[in-house]
Amino acid sequence: MFREIWTTKFKPKNWDEIVGNEKAREEFLNWLKNWSPERKKAALIYGPAGVGKSLTVEVAAKMLGYNLIELNASDTRTKDVILEKVLPALRSRSISGKPNLVFLDEVDGIYQREDVGAVSAIKQLIDQAASPIVMVANDPWKPSLREIREKCLMIEFSRLRKDQVLKRLKKIVEEEGILIKDEALEAIAERSQGDMRSALTDLEALTSESEVVSNGTIQSLLGNRLREESIFEAIRHAIYAKNINEARIHLMSTNMNPDELLDWIYGNFPNIANDNEKAYEFLKVIADADFILAIVQKKRMWLLIPYIYDLLAIALMESKKREYIKLFRPNRVSEKWMRISKQQERIQKIKELKQKYHETTRTIVFETLPLLNFISEKKKDRLRPRRK
Amino acid sequence: MMETEQVWTEKYRPRRLSEMVDREEIVKRLETFVKTKNMPHLLFVGPPGTSKTTSALALVYDMYNGNVSGNYIELNASDERGIDVIRSRVKEFARSVPLGEVPFKIIILDECDSTTEEAQQALRRTMERYSNTTRFILIANELYKIIEPIQSRCAVFRFSPLPDNAILERLKEIATKENIKYEEEALKMIVEKSEGDMRKAINFAQGAAAIEGAITVKSVKDFIGYAGIGKIDQVFEKAFHGDLEAAINTLNNLLYNEGIPPREIIREIHKNIMQASFSSQEKADVVSMLADVEYRVRSGGDPEIQISALLAKISMLPSEKRRKQS
Structure with missing residues (x-):
């Protein structure tokens, strides 16, 4: 059954429903209403997560009848994509006749080396724009965004009370x-x-x-x-850190036990590593870290813990992906306790069957259990009335 | 609910030595022990499904004339809690006097070859210490994995795969008792597929019979397709064809849903590696990594993480090969 998540379900649909940051929102609305090529052509809305930055842009666009052209961090924002996809739209009105509003979400997710030329493309975009451009960022003070900042009206959103x-x-x-x-x-x-x-x-x-x-x-x-x-942030910072020491400091700042941190990083490997070769390099180092962790836990050799952070930092730094990296809470983390208890149950059952049938684990797992499952499946099939 | 089903291998397991199928030489020697009410430590060696456990149980049964409870225990040497637990259980068990006319108790210790040398050394001392009150029947698949000092303290019995006709006769006998129809061809197929492994043959027959209530060529094929270790093969296959994420998902399913022990997964991946079309150098690389993975998992490393790294290695090899060719 499909169920909307609450952040979608209870998303405000009109201006007055949005909570907080009234002055900042007003400032944005005025800029948009009075937009002209002679003044600041772009706005940069910045502030912490979850305070209504993107929401403000979306609702305002709808309210003032703009056609929203959105490009967010999950799209690859290379120079070509920006210039080819966005620029033509900026020069003309949309098919619907509505004026265009270009919306670049998560611009602080642009990393110079990865999103090739993206920053200069955005600059070019602003210079040539015949429609308003609005950008959203958590951290606008990144050096890479300096040139963009200069061309923007900066609007700060703060935490909600x-x-x-x-x-x-x-x-x-x-x-x-x-x-x-x-x-x-x-x-x-x-x-x-x-x-x-x-x-x-x-x-x-x-x-x-x-x-x-x-x-x-x-x-x-x-x-x-x-x-x-803070884990996501730390991992991401570690991925883009300048050197291993910096990456390591970010990882340690999570105040997390190394085993938890390892679960988070390992569980995100499909998001972090591009191809199988990268995945191998990544997983090999993670597996090394895991092995050291096992020794730490088994032999109580706490002295070895720093090496775990070293390896995790190296794994992250070495596996940079081109685009902005989205991270998820891995199943491994959410299901950990469930898995452990399930496994315990399994082990218990195997033990019982072993005693009952005088068999080895291997036989129970590969022969007896499949046989029993098969028989009970077939039995259910036979009990089910047949339709012709 | 599952357990209410009686498994044929257990239902038709011979209780006494005289009921055993084939194995005449071994039975004759074991019967001498029963007659003289004495025996040395025994070591039963042979592939799966060749009557090792059945012989041990039947020997115990005849030795105590059916009065077995309290006179023997079955332990598994590879049980995760290790040799210390076995030692303390042996100690406790050996303390009391056996019931009946026999002056010793019997300990059946299965999967002896899956323990470390250290554990086997400890086992050897345990065997010595309690040998006046207890006798051991050790069971293993491979003799070379048992340390010399243990071998030399035991009478070694080798169990070979059962001959085809013995299995065929046994299947017919069971089918008749179960009142289940069978095609001659189907039984022959089972015999062929089970390769001298009686347990496997009987399991195949029971699985096949569950489908339509008869053992037919079709039902045998259906069951063999379902059972077995094909699922682990899939983990390897997916990695081999470069689909690492799918391989790891399948691995997780085996580990967390099917509850297959990591050691078994590693073992099957090993078989797959040896058969795969890697170059010798690649094979050597993968196998040494596999050895490392097995060592790490046994030392407490996380099975998923360690095996995933191995799968990643496998997943990138074929592409490397392609690149070299082009």
Whole structure:
């Protein structure tokens, strides 16, 4: 069954529904309304995650009747793509007759070497533009963006206040008829640190877990969320670090146990490594780190821990991909405990069968279990009424 | 629910030495032990499905004249908790006096060849210490994996694959008892596919019979296609054809859903590597990495991560080959 995630489901559809940053939003709206080639042709909206930056652009475009041409970090933003896809559109009106608004999301995800010439292409784009261009970034102060910054109206969005987040959460909870204690909502709002998206995600996660939300679950779930952001950030920073030492410092800054960190990095390998050769180089180093970790744990040789970080840093730095790298919470992390308990169950069952049938593990796993499964499958088939 | 099904290999396992199929030489010697109420430590060696465990159990049964409980235990040498647990269980077991006329108890220790040399040394001392009250029947697939000092303390019995006609007769006997129809051709096919492994043959027959209630050539083929270790072959195949992500997904399924022990997966990948069309140099590279992976997993490394790295290596080899050719 298809179910919308809450950040989509409860996404504001009009201007007044958007929470917070009123002054900044007003500034953007004025710039867009009064846009002219003589003034700043581009705007750069920046600020932390989940405060409504992209949302503001989308809603404003709809409200003022713009045709939104969007290019975000997941597209490959090489010079050619930008110039070929965006430039023609900028020079003309859209087919629908609406004026165009070019929207470049996550511009701080552009990395000079990877997105070849992207920055200079954007500059060119701004210079030649006959329509407004708006960019969004978390961190606009990257050296690579300097030339772009100079051509932009800079608009800062700040973190939402706790009461703003709380108000929104309460409204949703009311609409959905969810039973949840006020303290729980407070805790979510507090933990979100002004990030509405994470607050909604937390609320969704908590309420889908069970009907009654206890403080314990909040602590454990929300604890994870906050860290999750910083893990992604740290991994990404490590990937693009200038040298191994810098990469290593980023990894250590997560304050994570090396085994957890290893799970996160390993689990993201398909996103990090391009092809099989890169994957091999990457996984080989990760496997080395894992082996050292095993020795650390088994022989309690804590002295070896630094080498694990070294290897993880090397693996990340050496496997750079061209585009901006999206990271995910790996299954390995989410399913870890489930897998462990399932495995325990399996081992227990194999043990029982071993005793019952006087067989070795190998025989149970490869012969007895498949046979038993097969027989019970066939039995079900036979019990099912046949239709002709 | 699954367990309510009676497995034929267990249901038709011979209880006494006199019921054993084939194996006349071995049975004759074992019966002497029963007659004299004495025996040395024994070491049963041979491939799977050649009556090793059955012989051991039947010997125990006859030795105690059916009064087996409390007089023997079955242990598995490869059980994850290791030799220390075995030692303490042996110690505890050996402490009490056997019931009946026989002055010793019997310990059946399976999968002895899958333990380390260290563990075997410890086992040897345990065997010596308790030999006045207990006798061991050690079971292994391969003799060379058993250390000399243990071999020299045991009477070695070699079990060879069963002859085709013995398996065929046994299958017919079971089918008749189960009241299941069979095609002669189908049984011959089972015999051929099981390669002297009685257990495998009986399992094939039971699986095939589950499909239509009869053992036919078609049902045999269906079952053989379903069972077996084809799933691990897929892990290798996918990596070999360059689809690393699919290979790792399949690996995860085997590890986490099917619960297949990592060691078995490594073992099957090894077989695949040896048969694959790699150059000798490549094969050597992959095998030495595989050896490393096995060592690491046994030392506590994460099976998924370690095997994934191996699969990545396999996945890039064929492309390297292609590049060299072009």
